[in-house]
Amino acid sequence: MHELSIAQSIFETVLLEKKKKNLSDIQFIGLKIGAMSGILADSLEFSFDAIKIDTELSETALAIELIPLKGRCKVCQHNFQVDDYAFFCPQCESGQIEIEQGMDMEIAYLEVES
Numbered sequence: 178m179h180e181l182s183i184a185q186s187i188f189e190t191v192l193l194e195k196k197k198k199n200l201s202d203i204q205f206i207g208l209k210i211g212a213m214s215g216i217l218a219d220s221l222e223f224s225f226d227a228i229k230i231d232t233e234l235s236e237t238a239l240a241i242e243l244i245p246l247k248g249r250c251k252v253c254q255h256n257f258q259v260d261d262y263a264f265f266c267p268q269c270e271s272g273q274i275e276i277e278q279g280m281d282m283e284i285a286y287l288e289v290e291s
């Protein structure tokens with residue numbers, strides 16, 4: 178199960194950060210998940226909730242933001258959102274495009290209880 182190992186790695190990264198910076202209780206972990214990252218937000222949340230039980234992060238929740246897939250045309254430099262896996266430029270119809278966002282996942286921020 179893909180999401181379980183990702184949840185595990187988020188958990189370990191955040192726990193390490195918490196110790197390193199001596200943070201108090203973390204309320205939210207802000208995550209940016211790309212539309213094409215292949216990560217299912219629901220199962221990631223489910224996995225994380227299972228892992229955090231009886232740990233220092235038991236009160237921590239994921240705040241997930243889905244990032245749309247965006248590309249740039251190498252021919253006319255047009256920036257656009259890729260819908261329905263249509264990997265060509267809507268302006269000049271070139272297939273030479275570069276994906277700029279939406280392929281991966283990152284931890285954007287940690288929200289600490291004040």
Ligand SMILES: [Zn+2]
Pocket residue numbers: 250251252253254255266267268269270271
């Ligand atoms: Zn173009």
